[in-house]
Amino acid sequence: MSDQKYTIKDYRSDLKPIWCPGCGDFGVLNSLYQALSQLQIPPHNLALISGIGCSSRLPGYVQTYGFNSVHGRVLPIATGAKMANTSVTVIGVGGDGDGFSIGSGHNPHAARKNIDMTYIVMNNSIYGLTKGQASPTTPFGDITKTTVYGNAESPINPIRMMLSYNASFVARVFSGHPKETAGIFAKAIAHKGFAFVEALSPCPTWRGREQFTYIKENSSYLESDYEPNDLVKAWELADEVEHGHKLGIFYNVPRMTYTEAVESIQEKSKVSGVPEPMDLLNMFAP
Amino acid sequence: MSDQKYTIKDYRSDLKPIWCPGCGDFGVLNSLYQALSQLQIPPHNLALISGIGCSSRLPGYVQTYGFNSVHGRVLPIATGAKMANTSVTVIGVGGDGDGFSIGSGHNPHAARKNIDMTYIVMNNSIYGLTKGQASPTTPFGDITKTTVYGNAESPINPIRMMLSYNASFVARVFSGHPKETAGIFAKAIAHKGFAFVEALSPCPTWRGREQFTYIKENSSYLESDYEPNDLVKAWELADEVEHGHKLGIFYNVPRMTYTEAVESIQEKSKVSGVPEPMDLLNMFAP
Amino acid sequence: MGQKDIAIGIAGSGGDGVISAGEILINASASDGLFTFMLKSFGPQIRGGESSVRVRLNQNPIATQGDRLDVLVVLSWKDFMRFRTEFLFKKDLVIVSDSEDKFPEKDIPIDREMIKAWYQVPFASIAKEASGTSLAKNIVMLGVISELFKLPQDALRRSVMKKFSHKSNEVIESNVKAITAGQEYVQVNLKKEDHVLFEYEPSHPKLVMEGNEAVAFGAIYSGLKYFAGYPITPSGEIMEFLGKFLPKYGGVMMQMEDELASINAVVGASFVGAKAMTATSGPGISLMNESIGLASMAELPIVVVNVQRVGPSTGIPTKTEQADLMQAIWGSHGDSPRVVIAPSDVEDCFDTTVLSFYIAEKYQIPVILLSDSFIGQRKESINPDRFRNMEYGFKKVNTRLTPTKEELENFKRYRLTESGISAVSFPGIKGGEYQAAGIEHDEKGWPTSDVDIHNAMNRKRFRKHDLIKKEFEFVRFYGPDDAEIGIVGWGSSKGAIKEAVERANAEGIKVGAIIPQIILPFLTGPFEKFVSNKKKVIMAEVAFSGPFRRYLRGFIRFGDYGASTIPFRISGGAPFTVEQIYDKIVEVSKMEDKK
Amino acid sequence: MGQKDIAIGIAGSGGDGVISAGEILINASASDGLFTFMLKSFGPQIRGGESSVRVRLNQNPIATQGDRLDVLVVLSWKDFMRFRTEFLFKKDLVIVSDSEDKFPEKDIPIDREMIKAWYQVPFASIAKEASGTSLAKNIVMLGVISELFKLPQDALRRSVMKKFSHKSNEVIESNVKAITAGQEYVQVNLKKEDHVLFEYEPSHPKLVMEGNEAVAFGAIYSGLKYFAGYPITPSGEIMEFLGKFLPKYGGVMMQMEDELASINAVVGASFVGAKAMTATSGPGISLMNESIGLASMAELPIVVVNVQRVGPSTGIPTKTEQADLMQAIWGSHGDSPRVVIAPSDVEDCFDTTVLSFYIAEKYQIPVILLSDSFIGQRKESINPDRFRNMEYGFKKVNTRLTPTKEELENFKRYRLTESGISAVSFPGIKGGEYQAAGIEHDEKGWPTSDVDIHNAMNRKRFRKHDLIKKEFEFVRFYGPDDAEIGIVGWGSSKGAIKEAVERANAEGIKVGAIIPQIILPFLTGPFEKFVSNKKKVIMAEVAFSGPFRRYLRGFIRFGDYGASTIPFRISGGAPFTVEQIYDKIVEVSKMEDKK
């Protein structure tokens, strides 16, 4: 590793995390450092965009261009950032509330447009920052601050959801497995197109220490011979009742990115060279 | 039919549709009249909620409690209406822009909560009312007002999307088949829980007369022996490249509705009878 | 000999149990009949960070938490540092701190001159010895200070027992022992200075309520049937309270996917005839503006609670500010009438919520209830009697005007009436079928783009404002009517203004205050009366850009009364202190008259 | 002998080609050097409903469409009925109508006394005969009126040829024939009254532009790199224009899933250093308030165009109103500084867009450009010369202040500078890494809940307002400086105010007007100057609740200048007419002075 230009230290900022001891987000952060270093992404060439939540504090802990924005808008902000400067590596991060609740309207569109970015959702099945309300991934029947008589809602299946949006890369990791997670992060970041990674990231504070154990016991990696190029197969394996939480890459089929599409539009629109804006005046000649 | 209390005429309002000649929404409206009459839903006991768009003008043409609300909010308004008075039949209607673009954040949640309502999206693959911009179901490459160099985005697959949200009833109809459509509408309305119906409804004005023909030629009903209770099978058949636009009921597996869940919560919360609000004062005794 | 008012600050780390100590203390005090005030404050850590409380006790009703502390209790100096700008001290401060804390004394940033007495107590060791666990050190601390300052003692034991009542007898006992151990430690080991001794007559118990709880309670009292919301600091307690209690009353509390869903669900609920409410704060309210406009246009009653926090954007979620006023009035596009009501303390949260439902339902108009985190999240004691004879309020919140049989023959939902209010039907009412619409509509509810109808409907919708003004003059006056100096403030600034005005008048500076509870429609009458004899009017608000001032000037021409206006606006984060307001009054009283 | 100004209204069904006739007419006129104005209006049907245009031509620059028509052309009386309240007529009106229309003459709601001449022409038959299809009847109509009223004739032929230039020669020819046929029909069959004859000197061609196009063009001229939007009437043309042309300049236009996505995408684009814009109207802008606040807090330049329409809620999407003013200023929660700029005509749309980018980029602040459908969707002719020597404007829109090498050593993105502006970096700049934040932050961009930092940052963010006020005094004055009657208006009301003020002064009523182009920050200097000698100030606005009046009074104490203020607010749907304003001026000039 000594010949690497950017080591993990280069990605670490001076800001001290406010996370609780045992929070899964520490693991996600460390895996992200590793992945960035593996890929040698220049810190000054990265835009790391988050929403609001415990998990969304992550960009502050990375020495880069971070944006701790507003709740639920990771994807449009990232979309604007990417399309306004396609040479920047864009990664969006946030929580399950941020991404699957208030932000859920943006998922289909970033995915189907195939914006060339990575989106990591730290799923702890709870609203951490606001102190323990149910999230769209809180299991049916669970008791939280807002479901004192038991959660009346069936949770979302993020993998199936993203598959249905035709995301070109869909994966799941567990913060408890830093090395595997780093590897998948690196593949997601290197992926050309929209890469979604659900990071199971326990919240000991509001879900108890058991959450970590539960995930550990109910998750397993996709078989090593699994080929992530079949939407039907991926959909099947994403059935959590049947298969528990499968980890790994469910789907990875690159297709034309939005960047490429826009470049081709720009080509088509240019007759020759770049005209002066004032040439547009001809448009208004009667 | 003469022994029916509510005939189609009873559902027809005095307001004249503003739709263009040949608009598919006429067909949807007529099928809805039929379905309501088949089910004998009392007009005064129905809440028909829409967003904004050509299709969202529909409630005005039905003699009932209609709500032509704001763009994209059909589902939350319908949710509030249903849960605040569970004895009302609630139907939401709108366009593909209304439901799959600006409103897309509400779909996962109304579906997973299994709100006991029907949601009909009149999909014309275009923004009709605003005069011809691309919608999330506009095919890749198509030219519209906002995609003059060809649409750069892959369309959404509404059926797969709703399957991934675990909607308990998922169907597709075509405005060109009024009788079949009425039948499926009736089943959707009678369904206990969240019933989604995608109604292919051509827009001759912005998509040309060809759209009708195209749908006619590229759609076919699910086989008569198809059992709509298998998520994997439904997912497969929803592949439009493979199967074209399948019509019919893809999925229909009732489960506990949100109404039932709330009733059980209300039961749990009541120790005995309904206490006076002032009894809550005890809560604040030091 | 003793003093009738005491203000105590307690700081420590999250694990120190600072907050629950504060709660036990004010519960004990309230059960002994005292009037209390309690504020919490936290550091940025999600869990285990620094926390502090300040508690004020008084025999008589109080309006603020007290600017300066008589007593500072520190369980950890390191954690105290976080709050050092938040605490002000009286002269002759008494400090009680943990003798086992390793923090270097020289780094403690308190002027030693101010300190009259400093007791050091090994809280953890005492706890360990008395109850087997150092966890009880906060309870020991309560024992210590109750003994040192003559705080309610039996009541403290009762409160501790109540607090742990769902635990085992053993736990209860060990905590009671912790109190006793604290008291005994003082008796045996400390040389008491006794210059701070609290004195009071026990009286009948008071209730202890937070502003957010009072809103939720007021909503249930008003007949709330449907609440939809999305978690956000500092409004979350409203949803949580309703999640627990609303189902008991046959109502439904739904956590929605976001604030767009929340506000629209509430509009939908109102459409089917239910009393409906949502609650949020800054970022959430900014997302609700479109559909507050929808409710205004469709003339559907809803109540929207905004518990303000520091902005703009995410701002400082845990701190208070009053910068959402103009947004409440003008936040939606178009001419979109609404009513804006602002509670000014915890009791008021109940009253104004009931009032909000009354106005919303009667006038078929959205009502925005503008609270803030200072009111919403503080605890106050309240005399339970006020609830027993609810003369002051609305015994029963109106239900809507529904159509008569004749009206149903040819029902016009949006009939152009003289009052602006037209009968409204909802599903279940035969013959009342109509189309509710966010689009401009005729009397039937059918879409129109006719300029004259738009004009007529605008007039109809805004006529409600006139009627509301006639029905209510919900403002508060303090100080003498004939004062030439006036001060205008709103919402949670009331407490500090009230105490400062009382003090100024007591010290011979004649000053009057007006605090509107109904902000929109503008209560012209009371304001004109107030301004008519004023030379100078201070406009006090916790909002840097001065929205309250712009609002006031927009609605009343001070110049016509010869009144000069003096802005007094501070950035949010902390509320006004009584001193700040008092000093401003003094400054203004010394100003030359302009004209 | 002839008249130098003519106003023509044309009404018919959608299939009649009314709109394209209007377009050909103003294109022809502009190419002959005339100044023109064209407004469209539609019925509720999506397609094939009623439509109308009104066109005004003049040798010299004009500011309005003209209140009253000289000529009314009706292709279908049934469809005309839809617009009967929208058209006002001059005395001695000339009507040209379709002789084959079956509408009962007695039902035509026009006072017969007003009509001087009434020509009936079988448009469809002439078209069929001349060009083989009745579709060309709108072109025949142009031939008819050009002959009747001496409108530009060769130019009309040229315009028709240009219009159909992408069609076959045959089509072009048959349309040119239709013109000739119309002209000949008049010569042969009609007895011309000739009391309405237009007279002009051809001069160099003018451009024809819509306000929305001018905004889009101005944005490209300013170096726009990224646009994200969501379709909404009446702003759609901005997005459509940019979709077509922005890619040519290496920019990106994205249609997003909604307005939340649009505004946030624009913020994201600005974060990486791009000039970014979005455009919307009422319902959309209400959804954008949260993230306009984000841009304000994160100090990221963005331009947000609001093409206002009638509200509240969905309102009347196709009609104009000025009721979003206060929302533009105060719509976000918290103290959230922004700049609000209002164009007052089509040319202005270009200028103010360039200005918006200039201010946004230089001051790192969101700018809201408040247009409306009256400006945005009307066509006006513009002298191309003004673009050739761009002295009036900003030759090059600033790029942002980026950090120096020294600053990058220990980069503080939100450094507390005297100006309030701090250097901003973006991806690609090594050493400039920082965290942008919607949460309150310190100079580094790191989260804080410190009250003093919040206060310092508020001061920093609002200091920009002072600087902008110093840099710009972008207002317009009309009428004599020393008039005692004043009129204040904004945005699209300018045209009517200008013409009414000119008329009043010409008729001996001294009146002055002020029209601010920059609305926020409030341009105290020019307003003080204006008000200083006024006795009465009329506040004119197309918004029922009078937001402009509240705004003005909030920022300037008219009473201090002894000026009484007279509200003049009308509901939206139609803009002010010159007459309305003029009559108000006359009324006010007759009012007793208050004091």
Ligand SMILES: Cc1ncc(C[n+]2csc(CCOP(=O)(O)OP(=O)(O)O)c2C)c(N)n1
């Ligand atoms: C518009 C808006 N609504 C609500 C909030 C309050 N809020 C902050 S974080 C959060 C949810 C946090 O949950 P999640 O996204 O799962 O992140 P976590 O804290 O669990 O990592 C909410 C509701 C907000 N900041 N903005």
Ligand SMILES: Cc1ncc(C[n+]2csc(CCOP(=O)(O)OP(=O)(O)O)c2C)c(N)n1
């Ligand atoms: C918040 C908001 N944004 C945009 C609009 C403008 N708008 C009205 S209808 C519509 C889309 C219509 O398309 P669709 O929902 O597919 O309905 P259709 O007209 O095709 O039936 C849009 C963008 C609006 N009314 N409100």
Ligand code: SF4
């Ligand atoms: S509350 Fe939960 S998610 Fe938030 S920092 Fe603590 S452990 Fe992590």
Ligand code: SF4
């Ligand atoms: S524009 Fe299209 S969707 Fe709208 S009414 Fe016409 S045909 Fe129907």
Ligand SMILES: [Mg+2]
């Ligand atoms: Mg979470």
Ligand SMILES: [Mg+2]
């Ligand atoms: Mg559509």
